[in-house]
Amino acid sequence: MNRKWIGTSWKMNKTKAQAQLFCDGLKSWLSDNQVNDIQCFVIPPFTYLDFVASQLESSDVKVGAQNMAWAENGAFTGEISAEMLTDCGATIVELGHSERREYFAETDERVNAKVKTALKHKLKPLICVGDTLEQKHSGCSVEAVLCQVKQSLVGLSLIEVSNVILAYEPVWAIGEHGQAASIKDVELVHCAIKAYLKSLDHGLVDDVPLLYGGSVNPSNARDLIDCEFVDGLFIGRSAWQVEGYTQIIRLCQ
Ligand SMILES: O=C[C@H](O)COP(=O)(O)O
Incomplete structure (x- = not known):
């Protein structure tokens, strides 16, 4: 059985002192608890x-960034390569989160360019996709999400696709005003994404982890x-304190 991915973005x-507290707490918890079946990431x-x-070098916890530039380097003031x-x-690098799409005009095309750059540098892209409330209400969640998935993977070889992580994060479920998705909502979209991956190639991309995020x-x-x-959970608020994060890991074991 593949390991489940459970991680948090601090947004x-x-x-720095709070980051230290989190890392100390996580390392201490991990030294007392076996989590062989879970891949943690922060x-x-x-x-x-x-x-x-x-801080987490001695542990099995993977560390990622919340965004990056599509360009390799150069005159791109304020960007990170x-x-x-x-x-x-x-x-790991998180790409295409709905907050970046909404507040920073991140497009599918840009996400795709970033995915390619990330893979070139052996970074695992954690690609976030999600439907809006309007799309959900008009019954086109699956269509909207599949469109984002396809656009983010344009031009990638199957080997490259096998190296990404996908996260379904309904826009309407994220953050303090979000409402948690029902299991039915999650299954509908996850099942469609898995079917799409399977249609690309049996075997090679079957193992692409598909996480769920939004009011977990x-x-x-x-x-x-x-x-x-569901191959894992991508958590915001409930895991910002290390006690919340480890509680969810414990519950998922
Ligand atoms: O990155 C995490 C997601 O945006 C979910 O955030 P949330 O758990 O606070 O709703």
């Missing part, structure tokens, strides 16, 4: 990437991870 939160803001990666991320110890909390984590097509 634009925490000071995605801090850029400014603590190097620090968090060195793939090479800079790997240099800081990141092995201790009350729904177990039911979500038990869904047939």
Whole structure:
């Protein structure tokens, strides 16, 4: 059985001291608890990437970044390159989160370019896709999400596709105003994404992890991870404190 992925993005939160507290707490918890069947990952803001990666170096926890530039380097003021991320110890890069699509005009085309650059630098792209409430209400969640998945993978070889992680994050389920998705909502979309991956090639891309994110909390984590097509959870608020994160890991074991 493949390991389940359970991770958290801190978004634009925490000071360095708070990052240290989280890492200390996680390392201490992991030294007392076996999590062989779970792949943990933490995605801090850029400014603590190097620090968090060195704090968690001795553990099996993967560290990722929340975004990166599509360009290799050059005159792109304020941007961060793939090479800079790997240099800081990141092995994952989150791309296409709905907050980046909404507030920073991230397009499918741009996400696709970033995915290609990430793979070139041996970074695992964690590609976020999700439907809006309007799309859900008009019954086109599957269509909208599959469109994002396809666009993000344009021009990739099957080997490259086999190296990505996908996360279904309904826009309407994310954040403090989000409503948790029902198991039925999650199954509908996950089943469609898995079927699409299978249609690309039997075997090679079957193992692409498909995570769920959006208002995951201790009350729904177990039911979500038990869904047939859910390979992991991508958590925001409920895992920002290390106690919340480890509680969800424990519940999912
Ligand atoms: O990156 C995580 C997702 O956006 C989910 O955030 P949330 O768990 O706070 O709803």
